[in-house]
Amino acid sequence: xxxxxxxxxTVAAPPTEGVKYAGSKLKLLPHxxxxxxxxxxxxxxxxxxxxxxxxxxxxxxxxxxxANDIAVWSKVFAQCYLKNQKNPQYxxxxxxxxxxxxxxxxxxxxxxxxxxxxxxxxxPWQIHNTHKLDAIREEIDRLSLPEIETSVLLASLMLxxxxxxxxxxxYASYLNDWSPRSYKTxxxxxxxxxxxxxxxxxxxxxxxxxCDDVTCDLAYMDPPYGSNNxxxxxxxxxxxxxxxxxxxxxxxxxxxxxxxxxxxxxxxDTVAASVFEDFRRGExxxxxxxxxxEKLIRRTRARYILLSYSSGGRATAEELMEVLSGAxxxxxxxxxxxxxxxxxxxxxxxxxxxxxxxxxxxxxxxxEKLR
Numbered sequence: 001x002x003x004x005x006x007x008x009x010t011v012a013a014p015p016t017e018g019v020k021y022a023g024s025k026l027k028l029l030p031h032x033x034x035x036x037x038x039x040x041x042x043x044x045x046x047x048x049x050x051x052x053x054x055x056x057x058x059x060x061x062x063x064x065x066x067a068n069d070i071a072v073w074s075k076v077f078a079q080c081y082l083k084n085q086k087n088p089q090y091x092x093x094x095x096x097x098x099x100x101x102x103x104x105x106x107x108x109x110x111x112x113x114x115x116x117x118x119x120x121x122x123x124p125w126q127i128h129n130t131h132k133l134d135a136i137r138e139e140i141d142r143l144s145l146p147e148i149e150t151s152v153l154l155a156s157l158m159l160x161x162x163x164x165x166x167x168x169x170x171y172a173s174y175l176n177d178w179s180p181r182s183y184k185t186x187x188x189x190x191x192x193x194x195x196x197x198x199x200x201x202x203x204x205x206x207x208x209x210x211c212d213d214v215t216c217d218l219a220y221m222d223p224p225y226g227s228n229n230x231x232x233x234x235x236x237x238x239x240x241x242x243x244x245x246x247x248x249x250x251x252x253x254x255x256x257x258x259x260x261x262x263x264x265x266x267x268x269d270t271v272a273a274s275v276f277e278d279f280r281r282g283e284x285x286x287x288x289x290x291x292x293x294e295k296l297i298r299r300t301r302a303r304y305i306l307l308s309y310s311s312g313g314r315a316t317a318e319e320l321m322e323v324l325s326g327a328x329x330x331x332x333x334x335x336x337x338x339x340x341x342x343x344x345x346x347x348x349x350x351x352x353x354x355x356x357x358x359x360x361x362x363x364x365x366x367x368e369k370l371r
Contacts, residue, residue, distance in 0.1 A: 011037055014060040017192050018051030018077065019162040020169035022242060025222065025308070028364065029057050031334055032220065032306065035366045036063075039304050039331075041218035047207050047296070048222050050239075052077040059194050066214050068203040071239070073158065073246035075204040079151035080191055082200035088190045091152055094143070095188045098153070101139055103131025107254050111262045112245070114166075116183065122174040122260065124245065129164050129186045133157070136188070137252050152191060154250055160186040161249070170242035173261055211300045219302035223293065240267040286319055294323045297369070304331075305367040328369040336362045 013029035025032065032054060036044070042063055046055045049067040052074060059065050059082055067078040105127075113130030114123030125133070140153050166175045166182040203210055207223075224239045244267040248255060256265040284291065297305055305327070309320060324330055334345055337360065 013057050015192060016053040016056040016060075017159065018053050018056075019158055019243075019246065020165075020167075021051040022170060022239075024051060025054050028308070028336055028362065029053065031336075031364060033057060033061065035306060035332060035334075035364065036218055039218065039366075041216075041304065043216040043218075045214050045216040045219040045300070045302060047211070047219055047300070048224065049074050049078055050222070052081055054220055054222075056081045056192075056194065059196055059198065059200060062196075062198070064198045064200060066201045066203070066216060068205055068207060068210055070204060070206060071243065071247065072204060072250045073243060075202060076151045076154045076158075076250050078202040079148050080155035081194050082196075082202055083148045084152055084193050086149065086152075086193075088193050091149075091156075091190045091193075094153065095156060095190055098136045098139060098157075099188050101132070101135040103128070104135045104138070105131060106134030106138070108133045108137065108249075111257060114178075116178065122176065124165050124167050124171060124174050125161065126164075126166070126178065126182050129161065129182070132186055133161060133249075137249065141252060152193070153188075155191050156188045158246055158249055159191065160188045171245040171261065172241045172263065207296060208299070211296060215301045217302065218304045218306055219300045220306045220308075221293075221296065221300075222308040223289075223296075290316075290319045290323060293320070294327070297323065297327045297367070303369060305365075305369060307365045307367065309363045309365065310361075324365055324367055328367050330365055330367055332364075332366045334364040336364075 011030050011033040013026075013033060016026070016029070018024065036058070044055075044058045044063050044065050046052075046058070046065060046067045049055050049069040050071075052067060055065045055067040055078060065082055067074075067082060069075065069078070109127055109130040112124050113127035114121050114125070116126045116128065136157055140150060140157070143150075143153075145153070164181055164184050164186045166179040167173075168175070211219075241263060244264040247267070248264060257263060258265050258268065293307075297307075307324070332345065337344075
């Protein structure tokens with residue numbers, strides 16, 4: 001008889017951490033874990049890992065996790081939390097060394113640092129923190145540590161800079177006035193590393209280049225849905241644009257920039273658009289993103305699919321209902337009303353279709369696939 005990973009009906013999500021993230025599933029974690037418990041899922045495929053909070057939570061309760069995301073900063077977080085084999089004590093001396101470095105006036109300060117006692121010039125950080133960022137980022141490269149250890153240090157750096165920014169939580173635009181937290185001095189700390197012997201896997205791939213090669217019990221899908229605003233271009237203010245600065249912190253590649261926010265040129269909507277954010281309709285008359293979801297569910301080698309859906313997404317409720325009904329049996333539906341901070345079970349009826357346009361609502365669908 002197999003031992004269940006979950007001991008009781010109520011699942012308390014373990015501590016996780018990450019940068020501020022528009023797609024964060026922090027409030028959904030207890031419900032995601034409960035649904036996984038009910039099907040006794042042991043191998044989890046986190047298809048769009050993002051800030052990796054879902055991957056972290058599953059790893060901490062003993063599941064084996066396959067984490068994937070196209071973003072390099074997501075890969076760095078995933079390697080930090082899923083692949084590290086070093087004791088936290090190992091990193092303390094290195095992080096103390098990085099924190100003690102004198103600041104320098106470098107590339108990040110030139111493009112992203114502002115003066116504290118003057119106008120912010122709509123910059124994400126004050127220069128006392130970009131001076132530290134410039135010094136620490138160059139030192140991490142100089143240390144030439146193995147990839148996983150470097151990922152732990154880069155994760156620590158991103159977490160520290162996230163705590164002192166002057167933004168609304170993304171880097172497509174910055175605040176007009178300095179936020180109170182931006183006056184604080186950034187300080188690296190050892191991330192909440194996970195002690196595990198599970199053979200977790202981390203990928204940085206287009207999901208369609210990977211889904212045929214991963215076999216799992218449960219695939220968790222939280223694709224970057226495009227806005228349902230017909231005037232919204234496919235990805236201009238979506239994920240590649242939101243988090244371009246974390247890409248640059250990880251790569252330290254001094255990319256070509258554009259716009260008032262000094263975005264990476266390779267994060268522009270003409271370069272970094274995702275099919276899941278696509279605003280166009282295909283020959284079938286359905287949105288391209290709906291067809292992509294259907295294709296992904298069909299090709300994923302999992303008995304169960306757990307799909308997140310935002311009420312502000314491009315996919316319509318009717319189309320999503322059609323896709324899920326054709327793919328298998330919906331075991332459970334849940335809705336999270338972020339305005340009221342309430343999570344509730346729902347019935348699979350047309351009533352859901354009518355109410356799904358309510359703003360600030362996210363849905364979870366647990367689907368058992370047709371064999």
